[in-house]
Amino acid sequence: MIAFRRKSGGLTDPQFALAIVIGVLLFHVVIIIVPLFYSFWLSLHETNVILRSSDYVGFDLWGEVLFEEETQTATLKSLYFAAISVVFSLVISLGMALVLNQEFPFRGVLRALILLPWAVSEVVTATMWTVMLEPSWGFFNGVLAPLGIVDEGNVWLNRDWALFWLSVAFSWHLAPLGTFFFLAALQTIPKDLYNAARIDRAGVISRFYYVTLPHIRYAVLIVLVVVTVEAFRQFDLVFAMTSGGPGTTTQILPLLIFRYNFQFSQYGLASSASFILIIIATILAVAYFVLMTKRSPSKRIVKSVKMPEMAE
Amino acid sequence: MNRSPNLKLFIALSVAFVLLWTIVPFFWMLWASFMHESELTEGIVQGIDDPTLDNYKRIFGFADKEAIFGGQTKLIANGFLNSLLVALPTAIISTVVATLAGYAFGRFQFPAKTGLLFGLLLTRVLPPVAILIPYFTMFRTIGLVGDPGGLILTYLTGIIPLLSWVLMGYFATLPIEVERAARIDGCSRLKVLWHVIIPMATPGISAAFIIAFLFAWNELLFAIILVGGTQWQTLSPALLAISPLTAVGYSPIALFSAASALSIIPPLILALIFQRYITQLNIVDPVTIRE
Numbered sequence: 001m002i003a004f005r006r007k008s009g010g011l012t013d014p015q016f017a018l019a020i021v022i023g024v025l026l027f028h029v030v031i032i033i034v035p036l037f038y039s040f041w042l043s044l045h046e047t048n049v050i051l052r053s054s055d056y057v058g059f060d061l062w063g064e065v066l067f068e069e070e071t072q073t074a075t076l077k078s079l080y081f082a083a084i085s086v087v088f089s090l091v092i093s094l095g096m097a098l099v100l101n102q103e104f105p106f107r108g109v110l111r112a113l114i115l116l117p118w119a120v121s122e123v124v125t126a127t128m129w130t131v132m133l134e135p136s137w138g139f140f141n142g143v144l145a146p147l148g149i150v151d152e153g154n155v156w157l158n159r160d161w162a163l164f165w166l167s168v169a170f171s172w173h174l175a176p177l178g179t180f181f182f183l184a185a186l187q188t189i190p191k192d193l194y195n196a197a198r199i200d201r202a203g204v205i206s207r208f209y210y211v212t213l214p215h216i217r218y219a220v221l222i223v224l225v226v227v228t229v230e231a232f233r234q235f236d237l238v239f240a241m242t243s244g245g246p247g248t249t250t251q252i253l254p255l256l257i258f259r260y261n262f263q264f265s266q267y268g269l270a271s272s273a274s275f276i277l278i279i280i281a282t283i284l285a286v287a288y289f290v291l292m293t294k295r296s297p298s299k300r301i302v303k304s305v306k307m308p309e310m311a312e
Numbered sequence: 313m314n315r316s317p318n319l320k321l322f323i324a325l326s327v328a329f330v331l332l333w334t335i336v337p338f339f340w341m342l343w344a345s346f347m348h349e350s351e352l353t354e355g356i357v358q359g360i361d362d363p364t365l366d367n368y369k370r371i372f373g374f375a376d377k378e379a380i381f382g383g384q385t386k387l388i389a390n391g392f393l394n395s396l397l398v399a400l401p402t403a404i405i406s407t408v409v410a411t412l413a414g415y416a417f418g419r420f421q422f423p424a425k426t427g428l429l430f431g432l433l434l435t436r437v438l439p440p441v442a443i444l445i446p447y448f449t450m451f452r453t454i455g456l457v458g459d460p461g462g463l464i465l466t467y468l469t470g471i472i473p474l475l476s477w478v479l480m481g482y483f484a485t486l487p488i489e490v491e492r493a494a495r496i497d498g499c500s501r502l503k504v505l506w507h508v509i510i511p512m513a514t515p516g517i518s519a520a521f522i523i524a525f526l527f528a529w530n531e532l533l534f535a536i537i538l539v540g541g542t543q544w545q546t547l548s549p550a551l552l553a554i555s556p557l558t559a560v561g562y563s564p565i566a567l568f569s570a571a572s573a574l575s576i577i578p579p580l581i582l583a584l585i586f587q588r589y590i591t592q593l594n595i596v597d598p599v600t601i602r603e
Contacts, residue, residue, distance in 0.1 A: 016501055017420035021428050024413040024472065031469045032435050035446030042445065092333075099326040110327065112587045114334050119583035120576045121530030123548045127555070127572040128337035131344055131356065131565075139340045142357030172337065180590045233439045236532040240552055254441040258533075261445050274442035281437040288437075289430055 036278075043271035054268070061272040071273055073248075074256040078277075081167055081238075081252050082231035088171035089227040090220070093178030098212075100179065101186045111183075118176040122236035129169040130241060133157055159249045162242055166250055170237055174230060178223040185219035186212070225288045232281055253277050345570035352566050367570035388571045390543070391550030396578075398460050398546055399528035402467040406524045410472050411517055414479025415505060419488075436473040440533050448537055458542040463535060467528045475520045482516035483509070519589040522582045529579060547575050 011019065043061055045054040065071045100111055117125070132139045133156040144150045156165055189212065197207045235254040238244065244251035244259070251259075253273065260270035344352055346363045371388045416422075417429060447466060448457065456462030486509070494504045510517065532548040540549040551572060556565050 011501075013420050013501075014422035017416035018422040020412045020416040021422070024409060024476065025428060025431060027409075028431070028435055028469060028473070031465065032438065032443065035443045035450060038446040038449070039443060095326075096330050099323070099330050102323050102326075104323055104327055110331060112584050114330060115583045115587045115590075116338065116580055117334060119526055119579040119586075121532070121548055121579070123530075123532055123551050123555075124341075124572045124576055125337075127551075127568060128341045131340045131569065132337055134356075134565075137353050137355045139336075139356055142355050172333070176334075180587075229437050233437070233441075235439075235441050236530075236548070240532065240555065254439055257441050258444070262537075267445055270445060274439070277439045278442050281439055282434065285430075285434050285437040289433055 039271045039274060042267050043275060045268050047265065047267045057268070061268045062275070065269060065272040065276060071253075071256065071276070074251055074253045074273075075276065075280075077163060077249075077251060078232060078253040078280075081163055081170075081234070082228055084164060084167035085170050085174070085231040086224060086227045088167055089175045089178055090223060092171055092175040093223060094182055094216075094220075096175065096179040097182030097186055100183060114179060115176045117173050120173070122173065122234075123240045125169055125173045126237055126241035129165070129172070133165060157242060157246065159246055162246060162250045163252075166238055166241060169241065170231065170234065173237070174227060178227065181219045181223055182216060185216040189215045221291055225284065225291070229281065229284055229288070232277065232284070341569050342573055344566055345573045347566050349564045349566045367564075367567045368574070370567060371571055371574060385554065385567065385571070387545060387550040387553055388547070388574070391545055391547035392574070394460065394539070394544050395529050395547040398463050398467070399525050402464050402471065402528040403521050403525040405464075406468050406471045406475055407517060407521045409468075410475030410479050410520055410524075411510070411513075412505075413472070413476040414520075415483050415509060417476060417480040418483030419491075432473045432476055435469070436477070440470065444533070444537060447534070451538065457538055458544060460539065460544050463538050463544075463546070464528075466534045466538065467524075467531065470531075471524045471527050475524060478523070479513075479516055479520055482513060486512050515589040519586055522586045522589075525582060526579055551575060 042054075044056060044058060046057045046061065047054045096114055100107065100114070120128075130138070135141060135153045135155045138156075140156060141150060141152070141154055145152045145154065193211045194207060197211050202210065233254070234252070235258065238250055238252060238255055239258070242250045244255045254277065257270045257273045257277065260266040260273060340356060343360070344356055345367050346365070347356070347360055348362065348364055348366070351358075351361065371385050373386065373389070413432075417425070417432075451457045451459075451462045456465070490512070491504055491508050494508045495501075499507070530548060531546075532552065535546045536549045536552070539545050541553075545553075551568070554571060555568055
């Protein structure tokens, strides 16, 4: 850390930094906190679009949101979507990172390629996975039906499995980011450790458990949190791919809020439901922050994480 | 490397699997975009009898069939321009602001730093849909609905916290000695930032710029609400407007595939540049590097 106390430009270093940070945060206060308060005000008022009136109803709408089956179901669906996405993204991103950490020809090319799904938008992700899953002419049925694995015209996005396939598409889109976090962590593991483990006749699994895992524990945590947060925020992919259907089977909380707003003009109800989402997100953020700021178990590991990156 | 053939085979298979997992969806979307609609609806897993560029031509208005769709596809070409007009300013402004904020957070100690950091992070986890109506109402009051300025403003709030966070970790890893020397030689703080830090931090700052550009290019929700259906409609809502998944009435998937394929060209180029930088970003553990 710089510890200049010398005056320069009239400000001390902490003052300089604080001035910048407060500037940035003021911008955010105006553009986020103010709307949030307005949203809170809305959540206390029942709006009637036809009469163009809004009546103060206290926390009635909050209660309605908490105990209404529609919102409860949507919340559960959000949790399910997040849970499946977290499992898939973690497995896919770690798996890809372990593969890409091996030595093989054209490794650089593959490393560049695997980032591509992350770069395309959710709307395009939805297009691609629709091409894969479409019942009458899609890729999956086109390959699997002639082999007799699935029936002709098998509906993949059916009531039971639509949310599952959305999670798969979402993980396809998001996992590459996790892969790069893992790769950064994997590259910090000294090769000697693996050689030593090999001399001790440690198998693949125990090498992973005792050598790899301790070094990437932190990256695992971050990928977990990033995916969870993104899954709870996710709107674009679900809206573009199923719009909540079939029926309301993929109507996760953000979609329900969207419908309350723009289909039913229930601004109060939508705002109350938003706060449930905000509360879940805040709990996650607090957990994120606590875990991040907590000193990691071994400082040596943390140090070794950043050294090679500086060397490049 | 003394590897057994078995291990080599296993690695080869894993590499093949990773490759397939990544490119198969891309491949079939491109495949569909060269098909005639009638051929596509018979099944995508077949050779293309008569590969066509019609779908692409129609997007640029070079096909006779255009009249049938009421100029719908013009939305895509238009969306391209609008997305560029929105994504570029978003990326430039947010990178500048986040560079300053990231530098302040990454290099200095100041009162209430932890609290302020937390405030920054909290704005990141805020679900966009939760502030949709307030934004819409506010922007309608000041006349920013249907205006790209409103959209840019919204994107800035969404992306600046993330970029600051990423750049904070990055600045903390840069060697401090050069900076210190420059300061002792009498450079002002902003001069040091401009002449010393920014040249050193180019990879991180470029990565931040790309993240911001991709975010603005790809975003859908606010684009629908703020500019959807107007002349300023960006690419994502324009795509959705011709999407057979959501559009009312008949809408061709081959055309939609072609439009989607075109829309990913800028992101793909940026991603290829980006992957050189991303390994240098310390997103892994920005907070603990304080001492």
